Amino acid sequence: MEWLGLQLFAELPATGQIILDCRHNPFLVLLAFIVASAACFATLDMSERQSQCEDRFARRQWRVLGACCLAGGIWAMHFISMLAFQAPLEIHFDAPLTGLSLLVALLAAWLAMNSLNRSVMRLRHYLQTALFIGLGISVMHYTGMAAMQTSALQYYQTGLLLASVGIAVLTSLVALLMARYFNKGSGTLHLLLKYGASLLMAAGIVLTHFTGMAAMTLVIPSETALRLPSADNSLQLALTIAVITLLISAGSISAALADKKLQSKEHDLRRVNVLLSQLDQARASLQQAAHYDALTNLVNRRGFNQVFAERLAEQAAHDGMLAVMFLDIDHFKRINDSLGHAAGDELLKVIADHIKAATRGHDLVARFGGDEFCIVTSLNSRDEARHLAQRIMQRMKEPIDLAGRRMVMTTSIGISIFPDDGQSTEELLKNADLALYQSKGCGRNSLNFFNNGLKTRATLELQLEEELRVAxxxxxxxxxxxxxxxxxxxxxxxxxxxxxxxxxxxxxxxxxxxxxxxxxxxxxxxxxxxxxxxxxxxxxxxxxxxxxxxxxxxxxxxxxxxxxxxxxxxxxxxxxxxxxxxxxxxxxxxxxxxxxxxxxxxxxxxxxxxxxxxxxxxxxxxxxxxxxxxxxxxxxxxxxxxxxxxxxxxxxxxxxxxxxxxxxxxxxxxxxxxxxxxxxxxxxxxxxxxxxxxxxxxxxxxxxxxxxxxxxxxxxxxxxxxxxxxxxxxxxxxxxxxxxxxxxxxxxxxxxxx
Missing domain, CATH: 3.20.20.450 (EAL domain)
Known part of the structure; x- marks a missing residue:
């Protein structure tokens, strides 16, 4: 079969002169391998950038650049290897066919980069893509061989020809698997493995080429005169192509490295922003946990002290009055002992709702722990505090359905007034607590205002406690x-x-x-x-x-x-x-x-x-x-x-x-x-x-x-x-x-x- 002047799958002619003195320049062969290795490494980098890039347009750019690197590397390796071929014949290359071989290489490389862009690759996808890429590389190779013009005809052995195509397909499959593997990862080991993969891929591409070259036999027809080689500039041409290809690969690798560092910085910046956002959320959560009661969502003791101090300073500046009320739920311990702590927690939620419903919107309502609540409210007279306390006590008597039972709770309240009963938060809270103690001692379900007699008795009881301990x-x-x-x-x-x-x-x-x-x-x-x-x-x-x-x-x-x-x-x-x-x-x-x-x-x-x-x-x-x-x-x-x-x-x-x-x-x-x-x-x-x-x-x-x-x-x-x-x-x-x-x-x- 003849294709572009190549004798494929054909027997050698009975007449004609076979050129046996054919060899390759080892330096150019090594140079071709280096060019292929650099191009493969650049292609792996481009594939990695393509998979990790989030911008759609940028991914397309990396795909194009990767295809150019891979196609240029394969074609340059092939052309340098052709220049390394030495035979006692005059050899020149057909420019259109040479350009056509480059286009074929670009098509195969574009197909490879497109397949790497897929989110999911199954085995059949790998096999189909490897087959197409391998055939593309083979077509590129034999198109390039057809561009080599001599007085001899090129005959190819069927077995080696098929072997070169098989090697191209296998190399393409291995390259696809490696490129997918190296899309993610970092570190020294990852880089070393990528170097090894580049060398392996380059070796496969070079092997494809020289297997095809081994399949070729040059035959000069009997009626054709032998034309000897003239001046040889293959070394200079090979070096030029190698330098250009290496510069393109190096530039691509540098761009990928710079983009990787830039993307890493962007990721770090995004991570920092996320951490800052999480930190703000954590700070808000800590603020909530530090100043609010988790069960009732009321202000806790710490938050109460802070807000109370501000309210107290404000009222002191305007000669206003404040009432501090301590509330204690009567016999609350019986609920925990009889119905359990879960029922007690539910009851506390209902009680907190009752207290909030009975108070005004600007009143400060806090839960100090257990069944202790505290209210701070601004007022114009002591009667306002009494009326508010009575309203809370009345609201507390509303029946509550809990754990299948209908119960009525009562509360004891102690009240201290600013500025009559104290000037500081500590003094007002202490005096309200003394008044609460008086309410509980009077049989509970009652309210009492602080008076100096309570403080005197509390002082005396404290003294007696200390002296009793000593006694x-x-x-x-x-x-x-x-x-x-x-x-x-x-x-x-x-x-x-x-x-x-x-x-x-x-x-x-x-x-x-x-x-x-x-x-x-x-x-x-x-x-x-x-x-x-x-x-x-x-x-x-x-x-x-x-x-x-x-x-x-x-x-x-x-x-x-x-x-x-x-x-x-x-x-x-x-x-x-x-x-x-x-x-x-x-x-x-x-x-x-x-x-x-x-x-x-x-x-x-x-x-x-x-x-x-x-x-x-x-x-x-x-x-x-x-x-x-x-x-x-x-x-x-x-x-x-x-x-x-x-x-x-x-x-x-x-x-x-x-x-x-x-x-x-x-x-x-x-x-x-x-x-x-x-x-x-x-x-x-x-x-x-x-x-x-x-x-x-x-x-x-x-x-x-x-x-x-x-x-x-x-x-x-x-x-x-x-x-x-x-x-x-x-x-x-x-x-x-x-x-x-x-x-x-x-x-x-x-x-x-x-």
């Missing part, structure tokens, strides 16, 4: 008084109730109502109860040594102490250290203390009772009075509260209540003690209705151990002739702050026997 741990001033408990059946004193007192250096002898509430609020009650227990055991041991071996001592146990797992061990240790038998000790607990964690309480009381210690329930009838719990508790004694005996025998209802309690206790096999007995009539009524023990001022007031023995001798000597004790006044100093919440709480503690 307890240094054992200075605390003492125990004892009140006899009379056995109606034996006619003798059977027990002594241990009651703590505090001999204060300034305020004199303080009864428990002055300091028990302080001890409970500040975690000292357990230490105080344990101190009383040890002292009572020691004092009873001393009485035993003086002939009172049948006496028992009863010691009060607070709710907080009853919740301690160590109580059983502490009771056992106190008895051991004093040398007392367990039967001589009786622990008194109140109804309300028993109801805290009933299962834990029953377990603990059983352990104590197993030691031989008796147990008594104090203030019966003033708490829950649950018979279901009472029958489960390991009790020995039931003590009737003094409130039921005060009007006996004058009040029929009180008489019937006392009779019912005595009958119920005996049914449960419990002994009955009635406290607060002050008259002979009360004694006669209780004796006639089966009461077991009496306690009260009819017998004796609480006295210190040093004064106890004469009283015991008097009571034991005249069992049938009880008369009112000459001193029936409750010992202690004058009231320090009788209207305070602490007083009322302490008074309850005093009735418990503290």
């Amino acid at each position: 307890l741990f240094e054992e200075r001033g605390l003492c125990v008084h004892y009140q006899p408990i009379f056995d109606l059946r034996s006619g003798q004193v059977a027990k002594l109730e241990a009651l703590v007192r505090w001999q204060h250096p300034q305020h004199g002898l303080l009864s428990p109502d002055r300091f028990i509430c302080i001890a409970e609020a500040n975690g000292l009650i357990a230490e105080l109860d344990l101190w009383v227990l040890r002292r009572a055991c020691e004092d009873l041991a001393q009485l035993n040594r003086h002939g009172y071996g049948d006496l028992k001592v009863t010691v009060n146990c607070s709710a907080l102490t009853l919740g301690r797992e160590e109580l059983a061990t502490e009771v056992e240790m106190a008895l051991f250290q004093a040398g007392l038998a367990p039967r001589q000790l009786e622990l008194e607990v109140t109804e309300n203390a028993l109801m805290g964690d009933i299962h834990h309480t029953i377990s603990l009381l059983k352990r104590i009772r197993a030691q031989g210690v008796a147990l008594s329930i104090d203030d019966f009838g003033t708490g829950y009075s649950s018979l279901a719990y009472l029958k489960r508790l390991p009790l020995d004694v039931l003590k009737i509260d003094r409130s039921f005996i005060q009007d006996v025998p004058g009040s029929q209802k009180d008489r019937e209540i006392v009779q019912a309690i005595i009958i119920m206790a005996h049914t449960l096999h419990l002994k009955v003690v009635t406290e607060g007995v002050e008259t002979v009539e009360q004694h006669e009524f209780l004796a006639s209705h089966g009461c077991d023990y009496l306690q009260g001022y009819l017998l004796s007031r609480p006295v210190p151990l040093a004064e106890l023995r004469p009283i015991l001798e008097r009571l034991d000597r005249q069992p049938g002739e009880l008369s009112p004790c000459c001193d029936t006044a409750l010992p202690g100093s004058p009231d320090l702050f009788p209207d305070s919440p602490g007083y009322r709480a302490g008074a309850s503690a005093a009735r418990r026997g503290h």
Whole structure:
């Protein structure tokens, strides 16, 4: 088959002269390989820029430049290799065919760059594209061979010709895979791999060319005269083409490198902008988290302090008034304990909405944590603050559906006014908190304004707390008084109730109502109860040594102490250290203390009772009075509260209540003690209705151990002739702050026997 003067797939003629003396200039062959390698490297760079460039027009430019680099490199390699061919013939090249071969190379290169621009390349795409590119390279090669004009004819061996086409297709496939692989990546290893890929691709292209050259045989027809070569300028022409091609490749590589650096800087700048944007968002989020409560979206304590300080400065500059309101949700802990914290959180959201709905738009509403809220509002008179607080309290009473239940919540509010109650944020908040404490102490669901009396009482309570701590741990001033408990059946004193007192250096002898509430609020009650227990055991041991071996001592146990797992061990240790038998000790607990964690309480009381210690329930009838719990508790004694005996025998209802309690206790096999007995009539009524023990001022007031023995001798000597004790006044100093919440709480503690 003849194509452009080439004898393809044809047998050698029978006549003619075969040119055997054909060789190649090794320098030009090496130069051709270098040119091909540079062009392949430039093409890989162009492919990388094309894939990484985001601008559509710029991608097209890189595609065109890459196609030119690849086509120029292949064509230059081919032409330089042709110039390296040396034969004893005159050789010149046909310009139109040479130009046509360059166009074919450009077409193949453009097809290659277009395929690399595809977002998805499957195997069939690679194979089809490699086939077309390989055929294009082969056509370019044989078109260039046809441009070589000599007096000889070119015959090609079929096997090597097909091999050159196969090598071209295979080289094209490998080049496509490598170019796709090197589209992404960076670093030294990536660059070294790209160098190796360029050399490999160049070797494949050179191999394609020289396989085709090996397939060629030059035959001079018999009737054609041999024309010898004339002057040879192939070296200069090859060098010129090589330099031009290398300059184009180098320029392209430099442009790609510059663009890569520029794009890297753009990416860095974009990344910096993104980071700055993220930083702004993070700063805004931190600002939100730092100054707003995540649950209710109200201002938190930190944000409140900042805004409050600004509002305060503004009002101070214009001689205005501000009200600071502290709100505390009444009995909120019950919601968390009964329905769970998730329900409590939902309730807080609803409460926050209620508060915001009741306040004005410019009022500052904050949540300080838990169920504590604070409001700051500007006003013209104190009545405005009262009306706002009442509006909030009314709004809070609206029914709330929560966890399948319909409930009504109430709130306690404390209010301080600027500038009357303070000039600084700290002072106003502290005074509002004191007013809130007053509201909670008044039975909750109320509001109170701050007054100087609250501050005086708070100062005194703080002083008493500090001094109580010193008195307890240094054992200075605390003492125990004892009140006899009379056995109606034996006619003798059977027990002594241990009651703590505090001999204060300034305020004199303080009864428990002055300091028990302080001890409970500040975690000292357990230490105080344990101190009383040890002292009572020691004092009873001393009485035993003086002939009172049948006496028992009863010691009060607070709710907080009853919740301690160590109580059983502490009771056992106190008895051991004093040398007392367990039967001589009786622990008194109140109804309300028993109801805290009933299962834990029953377990603990059983352990104590197993030691031989008796147990008594104090203030019966003033708490829950649950018979279901009472029958489960390991009790020995039931003590009737003094409130039921005060009007006996004058009040029929009180008489019937006392009779019912005595009958119920005996049914449960419990002994009955009635406290607060002050008259002979009360004694006669209780004796006639089966009461077991009496306690009260009819017998004796609480006295210190040093004064106890004469009283015991008097009571034991005249069992049938009880008369009112000459001193029936409750010992202690004058009231320090009788209207305070602490007083009322302490008074309850005093009735418990503290």
